Amino acid sequence: MTDALICNHVTKTFDRTPAVTDLTFTLPRGDFLALLGPSGCGKTTSLRLIAGLESPNSGSIILNGKPVASDSVWIPAHQRKVGLVFQDYALFPHMNVARNISYGLNGSNQRQRVGEVLELVGLTGLEKRLPHELSGGQQQRVALARALAPNPSLILLDEPFSNLDAGLRLQVREEVRRIVKEADVSTILVTHDQEEAFSLADDVSVMLNGAIVQTATPLELYTQPATPEIARFIGDANLIDGIAHGDRVETTLGELALQKPATGPVKVLIRPEAVSIHLDDAPNAEVTAISYFGHDQLVTVFINGETIQVRTGADIRIERGQRVRVTVEGRVLGY
């Protein structure tokens, strides 16, 4: 089966400012991929390149086995059959819901198809409403329905949840995942929100400074980040210096077990939840700050000249300045 999308070393520069320096990834058919990166890293430009709203400077984009942008091929946006949902939804303000959705349809049975997708997004009965008469969540689902209506093989979502308030966001997220899975369409979601990417996507591509630096499942990405930069971007990370001797590493937190053997000076990644706090009479660290979240707490401790973050249960009563003992559980990652 051909892959839904392959991007090969795609680059894009605006007025000598590079926006995308190396966009390389493969999206298997039916997969839900999240493109995760901080703002300004080139995520949105990547989506626009895939949709055909920007043309790359070099590299190639292959849609369903067919090149759409390369040194010798250029297929414009309106011939690509790629669905795109903008962050601001971009509904046609002068058309009602039904006309918005049928805009990309040709031939007969348009009415039937509008009914189908409206049912899919759960908005049956709102055909005659104008965009400004809808709530933010409804507008978003209309935008999704409009993009899905022509049966695209690929759908692109640009930060689709950022304009919704926190409570609605969770609900709409699950809804969107259900809809695209039900429609059996390959999906790329652009987001800067790690939780959103992890909870929705099958695979996550991390984009930093215009290049995709790692594509992996959420689990692999969190536990096996390819570089310290990725580790720092994905979740909280303590990165401390150590000297490796085979599968052991010497650090200020004592001698720890390494996942992969190494030799010489290394950076050691220790996730805050891999560290435990013990309130016994052999303390080795001092608590300098506490952020209490309810479901857990993030405690900052000072140990042998190093500042370490520890995620610990919500039920342990700790105070600033208190002396505690910290230990590291499991194997750590060295770079």
Added chain:
Amino acid sequence: MIARRDLHSTPPLLIILNTLLVGLLLLPAAYLVIRAADDPGDAWDYITQTRTLDVLWNSVVLALMVALGSTILGVPLAWLTVRTDLIGRRWWTVLFTLPLVLPSYVGAFALLSAVGPSGFVQDWLGVERLPDIRGFFGAWLSITLFAFPYVFLSVRAGLRGLDPQLEAASQVLGKNPLQTFLRITFPQLIPSIQAGALLTMLYALSDFGAVAFMRFNAFTRVIYIQNTQSFRPSRVAMLSLELVALAILVIIVSRWIEGNAAAYRRQNTRPPTRISLGRWQIPALLFCGMVIMLALNAPVGVIAYWLINGLQTGQELNDIFEPLQNSMRIAGITALVAGLVGLPLVFLQARFPGTISRWLNIGATLGFALPGVVVAISLVYFATRYAGSIYQTLPLLIFAYLVRFLPQLIGPLRASFLQINPHVEESALTLGKNRWQVFATITAPLIRSGWIAGVALVFLTVMKELPATLILSPTGFSTLATEIWSATGEAFYARAAAPALVLVLVSALSLIYILEPND
């Protein structure tokens, strides 16, 4: 790299089309330079004569005083209707916009026929002779009373766009309302005042009717007289160029002021806070009433007086049908042509900003600085030398209107283009429609109201136009404006009344389309 396309580069065809259009629009200005160079020494001596320098002085003082008068009227009226609980403020807003439909020469005619040398007020009062209002005062008054709405509308928009939280912040920081107004509100209004004042100054510089009726030697009147009396085109061309240069200078200075007055604008959905007038309600209402009395009731009343007077003495009314038809026809044709020609110009400017489109835009909007009398005279010179067959034909007249009034369409049309979220058009592209289909189904419906407003504005201003119509009309072709001119020139006030009243009514109707999109 054959397949690479820069999607943001301007389509060459659009540039060629626009360059041709702008080249045509620049023709009258360029030809003046050529004619002035026929005998440059003599022309230069002429415009540096003391008498000609007086004309420059007259025009400068008139423009500045009109701007000052309009600001003194427009700013308080805008503030009263936006920021206070003035009784009937919606009605007042409409009323303060209406003077725009009165051409200054109709105002001048009303003023002159009432309190002028052979006016009726003299008889009523039983005095031998009222002080003569002709000259500077009459010209200033009849322009200011019909130009101040530009400042009113601009400041009104500015006041509505202000963030009320800034004033709240100032008050929380311990400033009283007056200090807040002077230090927070007023500085932010400077760009609006300046924009409105610029329009009134250009109005004053290019106005012909009022200065002609009031016999005030501003540029336009002197150019018109020189054109009919002297046979030295290089002198007239040089004088015209001096006026154009003055108008351009006014635009540049005002842009410079605008650039220095930093104002932070944002989309503002919060309604402005209103100040309760309390016991000041009555004086405020009196002030508003007085302005409307002078700018609206008095001129319309005077015209109505002459109309009745004329009917009683057997004046025929059906004389006005032909001029009315002619006026509507040329205004309608010009407005539609402007609507067609304006689209590619604005499209280039709004969608492909850059150096080329900026210069083309400056060329296309030069008409703001070209008074009607100047455009007309340049075209007369051009046609008599190179194309005698188009002299005194309707196409040439309509072309003159286009040069002069196309810039008025560009403003509202550009605004409606820029209001379209680019993602909306891009969504349509990803849904499988090509650029032409997207324009037809998405862009066109969304710019419609701005287009209609622009076309209506061109229609209104062509209806009112006087000097180009006088100079370029085919022989025997009369419009409402030329009827008023010829009747008033011979002091047949009763004969001027009917066309004046009809002109005001048609103009008022077209104003509905101009104001609707904003309010």
